[in-house]
Amino acid sequence: MARLTHDQVHRNTRRLAGELTRLSHICWRSYTHPPSAADRHGPNSLGWHRQQERDAFDRILPALIASTQPTDNPISTKVEQTAHAVARTLRTLDSSQLTTHITTDVAAELAAIEQAERGDLSERAQQATALSREDASPLQISQADRLLHDSPFGSHDLFTQVDPTAAAIAAAHWYYAAVTITAQRTGIHPVHIVASAEQHEKPLTLESLTDITTAMDAGMRARHVVMPLIRNALHVADGHLHGIHEIEQRLTAAHEIITRAHADHPEIDITPDTIYLPLTSLDPTRPAPDLLDTLLHGIHTCWNLYYHHHTNSTLDTPRTPHQQLRQTFLTTIRQEAGTRPERLL
8 A cells, every 4th residue: 555644635535536436437338338339330430439438548557657648649538538637646646656556456457348358257357247238248148048057047157257238138048938938838828927027126027028028039039139128228328319219119108008097097197297207128227237137037937937837737636846846947948948049149
């Protein structure tokens, strides 16, 4: 640790901590919002700007150790602006030992981001498992698929070793396999299976599961279904919508709800100005982990329906032990997921 005077602690260390937090956040955004995920890549496009931010990583450490701030070249990226803000505070604190410690730590953070970009989420890069990414590595999706094969209900490793966007894509594949075998076993229509997954604390769970079930039932692949849901939620978190088709559907549904409410319960005072309209079915602050939780809940729901159907249909015959029936469910879902690998990517 570096030694600082009492005045320095009060005046500048909080500012330094805030600037370092912002620098980390901006740099990790280059991981969660990679240039490759942008829909445009020409000059001054979104993809171009994202690449400029990512390229600025190489200029962070030189900025931190520079004795003065250069004035000849304009600073056009948020990464560089924040790095220079850190550097100004370090020069104010005037502690070479502190500068060395901070520079070393920032270098380790940048190395962790680059490691996460390669698909290795071990050690310091493990913080990526709490982030939602606009893209997903096929290697990470395959790793999540293997983990779900080992434990279709989810596992600790699924949440701590894999990017949650990739994990959600793999989980959608396994969720649809669970819906398929449960429908075959029970004779319950997939729509009614989804309806059984309602969660009062997460009222939009059914919307997410319905969208995924309907799309995959129509032949869409898990990746092509999950990525738009997560990207839309990330857009909402940034304060905007990408396209207006979905919001038009939500507005239409809201007006229908108001009309039915007025017809069935005229005493209720509900108007377009009083209704709350969700812009996404996911938590925009953590859409990928939220969707992963929802999909695993959907798999558990399928198992519950599978189990209760067997219990109710064998009242007059010896029942299969719970663990044996659970193993049958797991074996069947593995067979279904394994015979349709093309639904994954």
